[in-house]
Amino acid sequence: MDMFNRFFRPALTVCLVTAGLFLSAAAIAAPVIDVSSVRLGQHDNRTRFVMEMSAAPEFDIFLLADPYRIVIDLPELNWVAGESDNRKKGIVENYRWGLFKKDTSRVVLDVGGPVKILRTVVLPPSSGKPYRFFIDIQETDFGTFRKELAERRKEQAATQKIALVAPPPPAESRKYTIVVDAGHGGIDPGAIGKSGVYEKKITLEVAQKIRDLLARNDKYNVIMTRDDDTFLSLRERVAVGRHAAADLFISIHADSISRPDFRGATVYTLSENASDDEAAELAKSENKSDLIAGVDLSSQDDTVQGILIDLAQRETMNFSVKFAEMITPEIAKSGMKTRGRSHRFAGFRVLKAPDVPSVLVELGYLSNREDEKILKSAKGQQRLAQAIVTAVDKYFKTVDP
Ligand SMILES: [Zn+2]
The missing domain is CATH 2.60.40.3500 (Immunoglobulin-like)
Incomplete structure (x- = not known):
């Protein structure tokens, strides 16, 4: 030993x-x-x-x-x-x-x-x-x-820290806390584009632009799960949202698929039953992030957690869906195509905070030439970031007028 x-x-x-x-x-x-x-x-x-x-x-x-x-x-x-x-x-x-x-x-x-x-x-x-x-x-x-x-x-159990879950902050001056999660990072590159660009790079660049736009509004308190080329486990990403008692959690991704003609953005929310095979497949591949990076999941009891999540999550899910439905029309206006069914759902582990409305945005397909061009350009990224920020503004006006 x-x-x-x-x-x-x-x-x-x-x-x-x-x-x-x-x-x-x-x-x-x-x-x-x-x-x-x-x-x-x-x-x-x-x-x-x-x-x-x-x-x-x-x-x-x-x-x-x-x-x-x-x-x-x-x-x-x-x-x-x-x-x-x-x-x-x-x-x-x-x-x-x-x-x-x-x-x-x-x-x-x-x-x-x-x-x-x-x-x-x-x-x-x-x-x-x-x-x-x-x-x-x-x-x-x-x-x-x-x-x-x-x-x-056994050795690990002796030294393991318990995940941090903080009580919500006092509600004097109401500020909305938004966690922006740049998918993948570090050892996990995510999808690889037609030109060889890594998903982890695109997600960080767009996340940073979202952060900068949100930061202009003093109602918002913005937290990034990562702000450099670092790996974070899915569980750690969820913990950032919970620890901050976030009002919204936005996970940014850009998928790749074997069909080069497929293009457009899709917004996902959590559900036990995937809306379709494609959504199920995507969740499976995004959930692989921890496997790729060699995260030890053996000590995490997902069954017990699953039951607790179900009870607390119903209301949160409604808010997630509300937000997801506000994002897609904004992305459509930004110049990026949206998929036929642009809001879908599946079992994404990164969306599992029971008390934080969470969405995962697949900005587009890195396997499609046109999409990749938009995703790589500063202008395309800025427009996508602005679309998401406009949706955030609309969302808070609706849930908390
Ligand atoms: Zn991804």
Whole structure:
């Protein structure tokens, strides 16, 4: 088990000692570690994952099931290494990396079945090579894998924080709190456009424009779930809305589909039963965000939560629907097409705050040339942002005249 939690902390210890000598600890930036090369190797029945780095990193490794993954958390890294074409070898089927949260970079390896980590090694520089971090992976039986997983969970339970849910703020001067949620981010790029643009980039740019427009009205208090290229789990996004006792939660996305002729915006609200197959499929793919980023969902009891949500949620849902129906005509006026049925519903996990009216806006299809052009241009983004803000203004006039 020690293999799963070995920490190298020489750099950290030095920082803590030195920090006291300065007025501000923030003045000392932790040295950024460069990753110059990433590769896979196969030796007999072992698959080796190697990263060449400029320093020895602190790290944490754990396993996840459904689907099987290995997750490695490291300090924030500077990826000098280019994209490798060879991301499949032995038991490893694919891997990705990116920022997971501030100060933490994450590597997620998708593996073909239950695995065990035979060893984790950091080699000091030698014969012209920099530091080498590697793990050796081997296929194992389901029982051994489950045992490792259970032990990890026990450790986690001992340290886990409970999700924050704050009471609503006192209602002296009534301000509306609006959470703007830029979909995806960091290690999770979201959909990829015709030209190679990432959904996570578009969603952030539009979310920032919505924020700036809303901020002009002093009735609004605007909160962004993320304001940079960081990953946030779906649960964390929901928690931001609940913690702020938000009056509205707007999640911004831009889908991609195998049909390049499909285009237009669609607004979604939460429902147990999807309005159609396409909506169900989309919710499934948006809900995958946590899987892509290697978030451990095993300790989250969705059944109990589901029942509580149902009871509290009916009224909230009505408000969500009201808001959704106000957005689509505004988007239609902005120059972006809207789909035939432009308001649909499905089981999006990010819309599950029981007490916050929430909508998910798919601004358009990155797989369609015209839509992508609008979504990438500053002008198109501004018009879409303005459309959503006009809908917000109308919504609050209706629910709270
Ligand atoms: Zn998305």
